[in-house]
C-alpha cells in the first residue's frame with residue numbers, strides 16, 4: 001500500500017499543446033485512486049511561493065482540447081538555488097503534499113532530479129515540450145501539434161514563394177534541438193534543413209540551392225532551427241544574399257505561434273496515456289523517473305538516464321531529405 005495521500009501537479013518550462021490533457025489525466029487518475037490532488041501554479045515558482053489549488057474532477061472538464069496550460073508555466077531562476085528548493089520543500093510539507101508530477105522538458109527534469117536528491121520526495125515526470133529532445137521517449141507532448149502548425153505555415157509560405165520565384169529562410173523553434181526543423185523540413189519538401197546537431201557548411205548549402213532553387217524549381221525553402229550554429233535564419237540569409245545577389249530572398253521567423261493551438265489527436269492520446277502512467281508509477285512507489293512512449297508502449301526511464309543521454313538525430317532522415325530535395 002502506497003504512503004502517498006496527496007499529490008501536486010505542475011507544468012514548467014515552455015508550454016506545449018497537450019499539457020492540459022496531461023493535467024486532466026493526472027487529476028482524474030489521482031481522484032480515481034482516492035488521492036487528493038493540488039495544482040501548483042507557474043511551475044517551480046508556484047512551488048516556492050506555495051501557490052496551490054485543490055483540484056476536483058470538474059476543474060479539468062473541457063480542457064483536453066485547449067492549448068497552453070491552465071496551471072500556467074514559468075522558468076524559475078529561484079528554483080536553481082539551494083535556498084529556492086528549500087522554500088519549495090517547506091511549502092510542500094506545510095501543504096502536506098507527498099509527491100509531485102512535473103510536466104515539462106529536460107530543464108524541468110534536471111530541477112526535479114536535484115530536488116529529489118536533496119529531499120526524499122517521489123517525483124515522476126511527464127515529457128511536455130515541443131522540442132521532442134528527451135532521451136527515453138519517442139515523442140514528447142506538444143511535438144506533433146507544433147509540427148503540424150509549422151507545416152501549415154510553411155505550406156502557405158511555399159505558395160507565395162512559388163508565385164514570386166523566391167527563396168525563403170524559415171526559422172522554427174528549437175534552441176538546442178533540431179527535431180522540429182528536421183521533421184517539418186521533410187514534411188514540407190524543404191530544399192535544405194539546418195539544425196544545431198549538425199555543422200552546416202555554406203558551400204554545401206550553396207550547392208543545394210544552385211541545384212534545386214536555381215536549377216529547375218520556382219521556389220526554395222530552407223528550414224533553420226533557432227539554435228543552428230550558423231546564427232539563425234537572418235544571419236544565414238544575409239550570408240547567402242552576399243554571395244548570390246541574384247537570389248530573391250525573404251526571411252520568416254515563425255516564433256511563438258508554434259507553441260499555441262489546440263492539441264492534435266496524437267498529443268491528446270499521448271498526454272492522457274502518460275498522465276495515467278505517471279500517477280500509477282507514484283502509486284507503485286517509483287520515484288525520480290520520467291514516463292514516456294517507446295514503440296507505442298509506456299516506458300519508465302530514470303531522470304539520471306534521460307538527462308545524461310542525448311536523443312540522437314537520425315542521419316537517415318537527413319539523407320532522406322538530401323535525396324528528395326534534388
Ligand SMILES: Nc1ncnc2c1ncn2[C@@H]1O[C@H](COP(=O)(O)OP(=O)(O)OP(=O)(O)O)[C@@H](O)[C@H]1O
Nearest residue numbers: 013014075076079080104105106107108110111129
Ligand atoms: N539545473 C537545474 N537546477 C534546478 N532547476 C532547474 C535546472 N534546470 C532547469 N531547472 C528548472 O526547470 C525550469 C524549466 O527548465 P527549462 O527552462 O530548461 O525548460 P524545459 O523544461 O527544458 O522546457 P522547454 O525546453 O520545452 O522550454 C527552469 O526554469 C528551472 O526552474
Ligand SMILES: O=P(O)(O)OC[C@H]1O[C@](O)(CO)[C@@H](O)[C@@H]1O
Nearest residue numbers: 014015129130131173174175226
Ligand atoms: O521564449 P521562450 O519562452 O524562452 O521559449 C523559447 C524556447 O522554448 C522552446 O520553444 C521550447 O518550449 C524552444 O524551442 C525555444 O527555444
Ligand SMILES: [Mg+2]
Nearest residue numbers: 105106107129
Ligand atoms: Mg528544454
